[in-house]
Amino acid sequence: MNFLRGYCGKILMVNLSDSTFEEIEIPDTIYEHFLSGVGLGAYILYKYVPKGADPLGPDNILGFVSGLLTGTGSFMTGRWMAVCKSPLTGGFGDANCGGTFSPAIKQCGYDGIFFKGQAQTPVMLFIDNKGPQLLDATALWGLDTVATEAAINQMITAKKKLAIATIGPAGEHQSLIAGISNDGGRMAARSGVGTVMGSKKLKAVVLAGSKMIHCENPETIRTISRDYAKKVKSSNLPPMVTGAILPLMGKSMIATDKAIPIDGMLSTAIMKKWGTGFTNTMGMTMGDTPVKNWKGSVVDFPYLKYRHMNPDLIQKHETQKYHCYSCVIGCGGLCDIKNVTNGRFPHTHKPEYETVAAFGSLLLNKDRDSIFLINELLNRGGMDSISAGNTIAFAMECYEKGWLNQEVTSGLDLTWGNAEAIMTLVEQMIAGTGFGAILQNGVKKASEILGIESAPLAIHAGGQEPGMHDPRLDPILGIHYSCDPTPGRHTIGAGSYYAYMRIWEDVTWAPKVKLGEDKSEEYEATNQVGLKSMVNACIKQILDGSGGCFFAMVSGLNHFKIFDYLNAATGWQKTPNEYMTIGLRMQTLRQAFNVREGINPRNFKMNERLSGHPPLKEGPLKGKSFDMDEMMGVHYQFMGWDKKTGIPTKTALEDLGFCDLEMEDVTHD
Amino acid sequence: MKVQIYPPPFANLNALDEDGMLILEPGARLSSVYRRLKIPLVLQPLVICHVNYQRVKLNTQLKDGDVISFILPLAGG
Amino acid sequence: MTNSKKPVIDYANCMACGICSGDCPLSCIVLRKTDIDSYHKAYPVLDDYYLCNGCTRCAKACPMEAIKMM
Numbered sequence: 001m002n003f004l005r006g007y008c009g010k011i012l013m014v015n016l017s018d019s020t021f022e023e024i025e026i027p028d029t030i031y032e033h034f035l036s037g038v039g040l041g042a043y044i045l046y047k048y049v050p051k052g053a054d055p056l057g058p059d060n061i062l063g064f065v066s067g068l069l070t071g072t073g074s075f076m077t078g079r080w081m082a083v084c085k086s087p088l089t090g091g092f093g094d095a096n097c098g099g100t101f102s103p104a105i106k107q108c109g110y111d112g113i114f115f116k117g118q119a120q121t122p123v124m125l126f127i128d129n130k131g132p133q134l135l136d137a138t139a140l141w142g143l144d145t146v147a148t149e150a151a152i153n154q155m156i157t158a159k160k161k162l163a164i165a166t167i168g169p170a171g172e173h174q175s176l177i178a179g180i181s182n183d184g185g186r187m188a189a190r191s192g193v194g195t196v197m198g199s200k201k202l203k204a205v206v207l208a209g210s211k212m213i214h215c216e217n218p219e220t221i222r223t224i225s226r227d228y229a230k231k232v233k234s235s236n237l238p239p240m241v242t243g244a245i246l247p248l249m250g251k252s253m254i255a256t257d258k259a260i261p262i263d264g265m266l267s268t269a270i271m272k273k274w275g276t277g278f279t280n281t282m283g284m285t286m287g288d289t290p291v292k293n294w295k296g297s298v299v300d301f302p303y304l305k306y307r308h309m310n311p312d313l314i315q316k317h318e319t320q321k322y323h324c325y326s327c328v329i330g331c332g333g334l335c336d337i338k339n340v341t342n343g344r345f346p347h348t349h350k351p352e353y354e355t356v357a358a359f360g361s362l363l364l365n366k367d368r369d370s371i372f373l374i375n376e377l378l379n380r381g382g383m384d385s386i387s388a389g390n391t392i393a394f395a396m397e398c399y400e401k402g403w404l405n406q407e408v409t410s411g412l413d414l415t416w417g418n419a420e421a422i423m424t425l426v427e428q429m430i431a432g433t434g435f436g437a438i439l440q441n442g443v444k445k446a447s448e449i450l451g452i453e454s455a456p457l458a459i460h461a462g463g464q465e466p467g468m469h470d471p472r473l474d475p476i477l478g479i480h481y482s483c484d485p486t487p488g489r490h491t492i493g494a495g496s497y498y499a500y501m502r503i504w505e506d507v508t509w510a511p512k513v514k515l516g517e518d519k520s521e522e523y524e525a526t527n528q529v530g531l532k533s534m535v536n537a538c539i540k541q542i543l544d545g546s547g548g549c550f551f552a553m554v555s556g557l558n559h560f561k562i563f564d565y566l567n568a569a570t571g572w573q574k575t576p577n578e579y580m581t582i583g584l585r586m587q588t589l590r591q592a593f594n595v596r597e598g599i600n601p602r603n604f605k606m607n608e609r610l611s612g613h614p615p616l617k618e619g620p621l622k623g624k625s626f627d628m629d630e631m632m633g634v635h636y637q638f639m640g641w642d643k644k645t646g647i648p649t650k651t652a653l654e655d656l657g658f659c660d661l662e663m664e665d666v667t668h669d
Numbered sequence: 670m671k672v673q674i675y676p677p678p679f680a681n682l683n684a685l686d687e688d689g690m691l692i693l694e695p696g697a698r699l700s701s702v703y704r705r706l707k708i709p710l711v712l713q714p715l716v717i718c719h720v721n722y723q724r725v726k727l728n729t730q731l732k733d734g735d736v737i738s739f740i741l742p743l744a745g746g
Numbered sequence: 747m748t749n750s751k752k753p754v755i756d757y758a759n760c761m762a763c764g765i766c767s768g769d770c771p772l773s774c775i776v777l778r779k780t781d782i783d784s785y786h787k788a789y790p791v792l793d794d795y796y797l798c799n800g801c802t803r804c805a806k807a808c809p810m811e812a813i814k815m816m
Contacts, residue, residue: 103768325768
């Protein structure tokens with residue numbers, strides 16, 4: 001075993017039922033087949049989670065995985081992931097997060113820390129250089145995530161600053177949309193990963209190791225890093241550019257249907273200034289931002305309302321930037337919110353675009369102060385803001401139709417835009433009380449409770465609520481909402497991401513986006529669309545296996561040289577084409593997990609409202625629609641899966657090779 | 670000489686080939702790129718332009734293979 | 747053996763990426779200096795001079811070579 005290859009070569013398996021630990025060595029060949037991060041996570045889950053396991057039972061495994069490149073001196077590789085069987089979708093589940101937790105996993109000597117079984121009483125895992133221990137966490141149960149971190153810092157003294165991942169009350173009482181928080185509110189939010197953590201009575205993972213992370217060619221890595229940093233450093237918006245121009249920029253983005261070559265690197269200037277918040281208003285005029293439970297447009301939330309989400313107004317609260325480990329962009333921020341929360345909370349992580357849209361335009365809520373409060377409530381409560389916002393939007397539309405009244409909603413008036421009611425409802429959802437008890441498990445469950453007539457209003461794909469980006473603007477986004485084994489995700493792929501990545505400069509079979517190409521062709525299920533979506537899916541797996549940041553990827557792979565980084569870290573000499581095969585294998589394994597669990601991939605198709613059925617009657621996306629079934633088929637085809645069913649074919653499974661994993665349970669032709 | 674252009678959306682794209690390359694006279698300056706792309710004068714203050722990822726003056730002389738990028742935002746998460 | 751040299755940060759080259767802070771085994775480097783650039787990025791500071799044992803991990807880890815042991 002070679003320990004100079006970026007990865008640690010082992011994982012820790014913690015059995016919470018009998019409080020035992022097992023170090024499992026992982027052979028080099030596994031990393032060569034699946035990388036680390038999500039690939040290693042999928043390998044472990046597929047191998048050790050029995051088919052049919054109850055996601056909230058002892059047989060499910062929850063993993064915390066770092067990336068292959070994390071801690072090697074590469075930039076933009078400080079992401080970690082939580083992996084599990086998802087209680088929300090019934091299939092493979094994962095959630096991506098930044099903060100400071102990722103390097104801490106490897107500094108304990110592991111590429112991943114996995115938990116099986118269930119503790120009898122609340123526990124936390126603590127690891128330092130002496131090794132792992134399970135400690136009693138009864139006193140922490142019931143605390144929010146911020147209070148938990150503070151309490152743990154009082155309870156445990158270590159030489160190194162503690163890196164803590166914890167659940168809040170939402171995960172404790174097993175809301176299906178619970179997430180895991182790190183560093184005061186950086187969230188691994190999706191798939192119900194916090195729910196699984198709560199089901200195991202695991203309150204927190206606390207890391208204080210300081211082992212070194214080695215790699216094959218550190219000098220090469222540093223050279224790549226310096227080149228990237230130099231470009232990012234010189235990408236700055238001039239001071240005169242303010243948020244006022246963002247709506248105009250949004251309009252200009254859709255002024256033409258022709259593709260224009262885009263240099264993603266200069267977008268880092270925008271990210272440095274505003275973070276993801278630039279989309280708050282630019283997305284309104286583009287049509288990217290969903291409005292009124294995805295049935296409205298900027299006509300329903302016009303300038304006089306959306307101007308309150310101008311990112312300049314959010315920046316006013318920012319006291320300093322925040323960035324994940326090894327990030328040179330720094331899109332995050334810490335915001336002073338004493339005055340807007342009547343002193344209830346001193347500060348919060350700057351609300352991301354997803355939260356601003358999910359609780360702003362999606363609910364026709366123009367009260368910006370309420371969004372700061374909701375952001376902090378959800379971070380502390382440990383609940384996914386995308387899921388929570390979508391679920392409240394569903395309830396509001398039901399209320400509008402008269403299907404809900406104030407008797408059912410615990411007295412809450414769920415008129416669109418009622419910020420007071422929204423804030424109260426969020427608190428109820430986190431606590432699992434009142435009307436929140438019905439909504440706390442996400443939109444699909446809420447719809448099942450309210451009745452079959454409400455199903456068309458429940459916006460989800462396979463149970464997962466979608467991110468705040470409209471497939472009617474970018475249909476390839478819709479493909480990934482519907483086809484990814486973790487459905488409903490906005491970070492897997494889109495036509496726009498494909499264009500920014502410029503992956504054709506490395507991967508010889510990736511189609512080039514030519515100047516003047518007709519973007520409206522992306523509304524048809526063509527081979528080009530199938531191929532682009534396949535490329536998106538594969539490269540995202542490589543990114544998530546490496547610990548890489550999505551914003552680095554869309555700054556352009558001609559700048560963020562992930563393939564060169566991977567070769568330098570491991571000593572491998574793989575071509576980009578060969579890495580893409582690894583990405584394809586990783587994605588196929590995730591799909592195989594779902595098929596083995598009896599999931600019909602076609603059932604993950606997203607709500608038809610998002611493919612324009614019926615089409616919007618006004619706004620920038622007026623009349624836009626596409627055939628989601630056809631689009632899914634062409635994606636499956638290019639993934640090497642059966643075009644009709646989405647099940648990996650026998651040929652695909654044999655060609656890719658899955659080491660020691662038993663693939664016979666995956667039904668194939 | 671050929672330079673790589675990442676133009677703003679409202680530019681005249683007829684001067685570029687399908688790979689976004691622009692042919693210029695040797696020794697041409699950045700101002701000639703603005704002229705060839707017909708970037709309207711009124712919009713020029715809104716446009717941020719980098720040559721090889723550095724802010725430079727409009728009269729900067731270009732060379733073969735230079736990358737000229739006009740800032741464009743992208744949707745975030 | 748304790749090395750008496752301590753890390754000195756060259757803020758002109760530092761990218762405030764947090765690698766030094768994340769890698770320091772004693773967490774003596776803290777990201778809190780926000781008056782370096784107009785973004786108010788939090789740059790690293792040697793927060794506990796006497797706790798630092800001069801192990802040089804921060805200097806070796808910095809991709810920008812912005813830390814010198816002096």
